[in-house]
Amino acid sequence: MKEQKAIEGCRKQDRISQKYVYDLYADAMLLVCMRYVKPLPDAEELMLNGFYNFFKNIDRFIYNGDGSVRPWLRKIMLNECLMHLRKTGELKLKPEAAGEGESVDPVVTGDMQAAELLKLISRLPPGYRTVFNLYEVEGYSHKEIANLLNISEGTSKSQLSKARSQLQVMVKRQGWYN
Amino acid sequence: MPQQDIKTKLDELDTLSAGVVFEREEAWDKLQERLDRKPERKMLPWYRLVAAAALLLLLAGGWLRYRKQSAAMPEIAQKMLPKQQNQTNPGTAAMALPAMPTDIAPSAPYESAPNKQDDRRLVNTQALAEKSGITNPGTRHTTFPQEVDTLPAIHRTIQRKEPTGGYELAMVTNERKTYYLPAQRVMPVVHINDLEQEDNDSAEPAAGTGRNKEKKWIIDLEPAPLNFGTASIRNMKIVHVNALMEPAPYTNDEPVERQQHFISISFLAPFSNKLYNR
Numbered sequence A: 001m002k003e004q005k006a007i008e009g010c011r012k013q014d015r016i017s018q019k020y021v022y023d024l025y026a027d028a029m030l031l032v033c034m035r036y037v038k039p040l041p042d043a044e045e046l047m048l049n050g051f052y053n054f055f056k057n058i059d060r061f062i063y064n065g066d067g068s069v070r071p072w073l074r075k076i077m078l079n080e081c082l083m084h085l086r087k088t089g090e091l092k093l094k095p096e097a098a099g100e101g102e103s104v105d106p107v108v109t110g111d112m113q114a115a116e117l118l119k120l121i122s123r124l125p126p127g128y129r130t131v132f133n134l135y136e137v138e139g140y141s142h143k144e145i146a147n148l149l150n151i152s153e154g155t156s157k158s159q160l161s162k163a164r165s166q167l168q169v170m171v172k173r174q175g176w177y178n
Numbered sequence B: 001m002p003q004q005d006i007k008t009k010l011d012e013l014d015t016l017s018a019g020v021v022f023e024r025e026e027a028w029d030k031l032q033e034r035l036d037r038k039p040e041r042k043m044l045p046w047y048r049l050v051a052a053a054a055l056l057l058l059l060a061g062g063w064l065r066y067r068k069q070s071a072a073m074p075e076i077a078q079k080m081l082p083k084q085q086n087q088t089n090p091g092t093a094a095m096a097l098p099a100m101p102t103d104i105a106p107s108a109p110y111e112s113a114p115n116k117q118d119d120r121r122l123v124n125t126q127a128l129a130e131k132s133g134i135t136n137p138g139t140r141h142t143t144f145p146q147e148v149d150t151l152p153a154i155h156r157t158i159q160r161k162e163p164t165g166g167y168e169l170a171m172v173t174n175e176r177k178t179y180y181l182p183a184q185r186v187m188p189v190v191h192i193n194d195l196e197q198e199d200n201d202s203a204e205p206a207a208g209t210g211r212n213k214e215k216k217w218i219i220d221l222e223p224a225p226l227n228f229g230t231a232s233i234r235n236m237k238i239v240h241v242n243a244l245m246e247p248a249p250y251t252n253d254e255p256v257e258r259q260q261h262f263i264s265i266s267f268l269a270p271f272s273n274k275l276y277n278r
Helices: A003-011 A015-036 A040-056 A069-088 A114-123 A126-137 A142-149 A153-174 B002-011 B024-036 B046-080 B108-112 B125-131 B192-201 B256-260
Strands: B154-161 B167-173 B178-181 B238-240 B266-268
Touching: A003 A015, A015 A040, A015 A069, A015 A114, A015 A126, A015 B002, A015 B024, A040 A069, A040 B024, A069 A126, A114 A126, A114 A153, A114 B002, A126 A142, A126 A153, A126 B002, A142 A153
Parallel strands: none
Antiparallel strands: B154 B167, B167 B178
8 A cells, every 4th residue: 555545545534544654654653752752651642642633634634745744743743742741841941041051062972873862862851852852853943942842042052052961971971972 | 964963863763673662553452442432522611601601691681770770761860850949149149050959868768779769858958057067058059959849841842862872851841941851871970060170161151041150050051051061961861960969068167169069960870770979
């Protein structure tokens, strides 16, 4: 079954098509959720919520060829995670000045395995972890992050620099720093 | 590039290599169960329903009460109009004022019964004047009130619709006095002294009307209409004009000008069923 046909089936709430899309993206989406929410059961629940919303609101999705499903799903998962973090109060970040720690360089991971990197990221405090993921992995700007998390740009920059600094220390401790 | 490095590494990761134990089929069953579930109808919380019902009842009650009150107004006002006016001391200029029975006090049931018959009673101003230490009540430029048994004979009535939406009814008596009945609009209490200030620029009343030039009054309308009656008075629900004044809490030592400031007009307040005196 091709992806396009599966999406057409999903529009008709066809279970086989839905299972096909689920099998295709479940792993990747679970890892997306795990980057933001640490406990695995929570991440799994959020992933299921994301798929549920995707299937229920699939009429809003416009298929633009192969590769258009993944970013759409990622966005849904990200929203689910941010909503969860807001509910649990983990996103209450203290307002900070913009210039604080801005000069911290991006993290150099060297030959570090992706799995190791994911573990280190998940050890970061929720605020650092969220801003780091949004900026470094999802590619959002500080302005967009500020809007998403309802914080100032300065706070976003400060959280990112602190996350980088902390992650760098952890990478060095692991012995992966080149 | 380090940033690209992290992003690429994380994107290429799968659950198996990340060491995550993920029961995919079990999770799919959960998802399928959710998808099969019929959406539950969200019930409105009971307290919202109660609040909405109470609000509706309040609005309906208020509207009905307003309708009832508005319909009863002309009748009430008609019964409150005094019969005639007197003067006690024609030797002074102030005595040119029309009769203003100033010591009619509302009886107890009056406040809560605007839709019923007028229950006000006339009181003995002489006794009140003596009680409050006033030895010469004539200096107040008023006369003692007289019991109003019957309304004056009406020569003709004039009714017209105001641009503001209210109705104004004017009655001209055989004695060539004009009385204005309530318009179908409600306005707050207006102090006569405030109105007097507004009237500074208005035309002087016709000669021979017997009205004091300095002290504007409401009745004494021949031949002019309400002498302060520009746009401000036309929308008022005038319950009575010259029939009510509380005994003024002043002493004989106070100047006459000060005493006259107690003279007032009363109007019906909206929805409150109360007559306000100032």
